[in-house]
Amino acid sequence: MPSAEELDATDPLRAKRQQFHLPPGTIYLDGNSLGPMPLAARERAREVVEQQWAADLITSWNQHAWIDLPETVGEKIAPLLGAGPGQVICCDSISVNLFKLLAAALRLNPGRNRILSQQDNFPTDLYVSQGLSQLLGHENCELVTVAKNEIESALGEDIAVLLLTQVNFRSGYAHDIQRMTELAHAKGILVVWDLAHSAGVMPLELDRWNVDFAVGCGYKYLNGGPGAPAFLYAAKTHQGELHQPIAGWMGHQNPFAFDSEYQASGDIKQFLAGTPPILSMSVLDAALSVYSDIAIDDVREKSLGLADFFALRVAQAPELSSLKLASPLDHDQRGGQLAYEHDHAYAICQALIAEGVIADFRSPNILRFGFSPLYLSYQDIAVATARLGKILATEQFLQPEFNRKNKVT
Numbered sequence: 026m027p028s029a030e031e032l033d034a035t036d037p038l039r040a041k042r043q044q045f046h047l048p049p050g051t052i053y054l055d056g057n058s059l060g061p062m063p064l065a066a067r068e069r070a071r072e073v074v075e076q077q078w079a080a081d082l083i084t085s086w087n088q089h090a091w092i093d094l095p096e097t098v099g100e101k102i103a104p105l106l107g108a109g110p111g112q113v114i115c116c117d118s119i120s121v122n123l124f125k126l127l128a129a130a131l132r133l134n135p136g137r138n139r140i141l142s143q144q145d146n147f148p149t150d151l152y153v154s155q156g157l158s159q160l161l162g163h164e165n166c167e168l169v170t171v172a173k174n175e176i177e178s179a180l181g182e183d184i185a186v187l188l189l190t191q192v193n194f195r196s197g198y199a200h201d202i203q204r205m206t207e208l209a210h211a212k213g214i215l216v217v218w219d220l221a222h223s224a225g226v227m228p229l230e231l232d233r234w235n236v237d238f239a240v241g242c243g244y245k246y247l248n249g250g251p252g253a254p255a256f257l258y259a260a261k262t263h264q265g266e267l268h269q270p271i272a273g274w275m276g277h278q279n280p281f282a283f284d285s286e287y288q289a290s291g292d293i294k295q296f297l298a299g300t301p302p303i304l305s306m307s308v309l310d311a312a313l314s315v316y317s318d319i320a321i322d323d324v325r326e327k328s329l330g331l332a333d334f335f336a337l338r339v340a341q342a343p344e345l346s347s348l349k350l351a352s353p354l355d356h357d358q359r360g361g362q363l364a365y366e367h368d369h370a371y372a373i374c375q376a377l378i379a380e381g382v383i384a385d386f387r388s389p390n391i392l393r394f395g396f397s398p399l400y401l402s403y404q405d406i407a408v409a410t411a412r413l414g415k416i417l418a419t420e421q422f423l424q425p426e427f428n429r430k431n432k433v434t
């Protein structure tokens with residue numbers, strides 16, 4: 026295995042780090058939960074607040090094209106998803122976008138009432154489905170969940186929609202979108218993919234894979250900042266026949282006609298509801314510029330490389346033998362993160378943060394490391410695993426200060 030220094034020397038993305046603000050002395054292995062700040066994001070935040078809002082006031086809707094931002098940002102995200110023009114829009118949160126899409130997809134598939142999902146999917150995907158079921162009644166919407174290895178056999182003709190997250194938030198297991206979509210379509214099932222842990226770190230080909238619908242978030246690998254708006258993909262083929270239930274004025278075909286009757290826009294804008302959050306959407310727009318001159322295949326290759334390097338060092342260190350890998354090592358089956366099980370995962374994570382290595386904990390016993398390759402080096406990984414080794418060898422994590430539970434983990 027080449028050394029960390031050798032791997033860094035041939036890394037085609039090594040210069041990207043300069044486009045981020047990273048607190049000195051911090052190794053950030055949590056970009057899969059909240060990406061760090063691109064310098065362009067800070068600059069844009071200043072410009073939007075001090076110039077566009079403070080000085081140009083309401084004229085900015087036209088002068089600075091605020092009104093077009095949901096589409097502009099959607100079009101910037103589209104190439105990362107393998108989506109042609111007019112199919113991606115930036116708006117709301119994943120939760121809200123799922124509500125809109127699931128309701129629309131159920132109507133597209135009359136005579137079937139079931140949403141099939143995975144038991145350990147991210148909870149919001151399940152909660153939104155449960156909420157929709159309460160609203161529409163069980164006879165019109167019923168959530169069915171199964172274990173990962175039972176999904177294929179559950180794809181029956183009673184299922185209207187298959188709702189899956191490509192990369193599992195805990196284990197990092199990655200579904201084969203193309204294959205699952207094909208299997209679902211063969212049974213007349215529409216698919217909704219949650220790309221929260223994929224967009225910006227995995228190469229995606231939504232058009233080529235004939236995906237119907239997808240959602241994803243702006244604040245993880247896309248580095249759009251805390252609470253950055255999400256995105257939604259709806260394949261062009263469906264856009265003419267959809268009815269999404271949050272019929273707000275921004276989704277109207279002519280919002281500034283102020284008609285009293287709702288007429289949905291015939292294109293992707295039909296998924297807009299209310300006024301876009303201009304401050305955070307502008308920041309996401311600027312953050313996306315980081316991707317303008319790099320290939321997503323290079324991003325994926327380096328993300329896998331960093332994770333492999335991490336996993337190898339953990340496997341070779343006797344002091345780390347109590348960490349149990351809970352992610353697949355096969356490249357075809359994993360996203361941009363690795364999960365390890367340990368009875369003291371929470372406290373180890375807190376001790377690591379105190380040592381300048383930020384990872385996160387997922388209940389009940391998972392220590393999760395994200396490998397976002399735009400600002401991480403192989404030398405960072407070498408330092409992170411050495412600090413992890415020290416914490417486990419000295420049992421530093423047993424100190425009471427590392428065992429106090431925080432509200433947000």
Ligand SMILES: Cc1ncc(COP(=O)(O)O)c(C=O)c1O
Nearest residue numbers: 118119120147149190194219221
């Ligand atoms: C897979 C997945 N889906 C959805 C969400 C939540 O999305 P939002 O907060 O935008 O509704 C998250 C994380 O927050 C997630 O990991």
Ligand SMILES: Nc1c(O)cccc1C(=O)C[C@H](N)C(=O)O
Nearest residue numbers: 057058059194195221387433434
């Ligand atoms: N959205 C988050 C938040 O508002 C606070 C803390 C964490 C998050 C997350 O994004 C969690 C993330 N989806 C996860 O995979 O765990």
